[in-house]
Amino acid sequence: MKLITYTHGGSTHVGAHANTGSTVVSFTQASGGDPRFTSMLGLIQAGEKALDDARSLLDSPPKEAIHSFDEITLRPPLPNPPRVRDCSLFIEHLQPAFLNMARTIAAKSDDPEAEYERLIATGNFDLPKVFAEQVIYYISDHTAISGPDELIIAPPETRQLDYELEFAAVVGTIAKNVGPQDAEKAIFGYTILNDWSCRDVQGRVMSSQIGPARGKDFDGSNTLGPCIVTADEIGSPYGMTMTARVNGEEWSRGSTSTMHHTFADAITYLSSARTIYAGEVIGSGTVLSGSPFEIGKRLKNGDEIELEVAGIGILRNRIQLSY
Template identity: 40%
Template sequence: MKLVTFRNRQGHARPGALTGDGRVFDIAAATACDGGEMLGDMIAVITAGRAGLARIARLMESGETIALDEVQLLAPLPRPTQIRDCGNYEKHVRQAIAAAMQLRANATPDPAATLEKFRAAGLFEIPPVWFEQPLYYKGNPMTVIGPDAEVIRPRTARLMDYELELAIVIGGPARDLTPENALDAVFGYTIFNDFSARDIQSRETQFRFGPAKGKDFDTGNAIGPCIVTADEIADPEALTMIARVNGEERVRTTSGGGQHSIVDTIAYISRDETLHPGDLIALGTVGDGCGYESLTFLDDGDVVELEVEGIGVLRNRLKGHAG
């Protein structure tokens, strides 16, 4: 099932299910009339779990639908319970480290000499801990936007970038999972694009701390266009992933090849910590999945399209700051 959140003509945000013929089924309206608990938002749908999905499927057999062109698609999960974003792809990590060193060196009087100092100090190397365990930071669930929404450039940002990522939506609650049962906690999958101000990020991370204003700004986290339930994704590590900017293909790759598998990542994150319905875990930017790796950045007006097999296309446009 492909689940969405949409705004209807009355301006109300509702959870829905795509029917495959260009229409959407209003889950909130249908569940308000069948004698059960109304599923009024996506968190309620996720919390209802497999039984809730079976109920929705039964209601869809005879329920009314709305044409997609009569509604506005929002982020399918408008307010994730939490956002965790991992870094699981070695090619991306190596190239991003090199790009960060280049940006830092460019700010010095002798960039070439500075780069040599960085190399001699081992700053181009991936820290051993990255190979030993999954690593992640926590994002801001209040800054989420959906498909076709505009991303507003932070006022001091010069080097804006996109990131092509597959994300897991947790069904939960679950804690202390193992690799053997980790997938039981997965409700579904979506596309995640954490837009980044790379010049700000490069400066901030000199402190060896997690990203701050380089990633933490309104409209910075794009999710969508839908959540595909776990039963429809046979192998989440074998999905074709594509990034385009203004229609030009920048990368075509797969979701496989991460340093840490999906099940190992979920199990590690759940250690001593409960995962809740609506938690979002992004698995990290795939190799060549952003402009940072080639020091190629976005201009105002650029349209970024991220496509993941079986999920769809997440499209967003970068807009200059109005202030």
């Protein structure tokens, strides 16, 4: 199923793309107000029985629960995840990104080229081996969730807003010490994540070596959507084409087949002696060439960005910059 959260007639609904593909079905409405279908998080937390009941509602919905796409407004499919962690499951892009970060920092000096050479010589911008050896992650702001077609307003202090083309898994259970053989079964579904990043701000704070921090921390900085595709419909998630377009022009293309670590690796690692929760989001990190920063391009005010992952759909947003 392609699960969505949307508004219609002033109310919020949890539902899915209808089997016809031209309409959506409101589980909220079709179930007569069943509390399991009042929010996406509630549906995820209710477990497999709730998913089975949702499939039954999708197969034979009452007429009043069927809405056309032009009648609804999509919201983030999961507006209130209990936690969001962005992982470095793709690692190919990291070395070019680190070098570009050094360029950004050096550009502020009187002699940018000499400063760049000095920074590189420190070794601080080499790719540490630990990225290949284990899953590296940081905690994202789970309150800063935005959704399809929302306007993304860059913070006033940045002069370089970037998109990041990412894939994400949604956890479907509360668990601890999940073994590798069970990790895939802990995944509820998959969505697209745009990890918006203020590169100039990020460059400054990362010189402290404590993470991206303020460079990825602003209202709406984590965009999810347009839907959550349940794990049973995706099958293997490691052969999906990933594409980014700006104003209709393709800027980035990659594949989930290039992930160095899998989501199963991430779940095994994250749940080791720690609890993972139903509804939490695990980001993949950026696919190679998956941000303007890596390919020497810059976004401008009013640009429309489309991130697409085959089998999930297109996550579209327009940006507003103050520069």
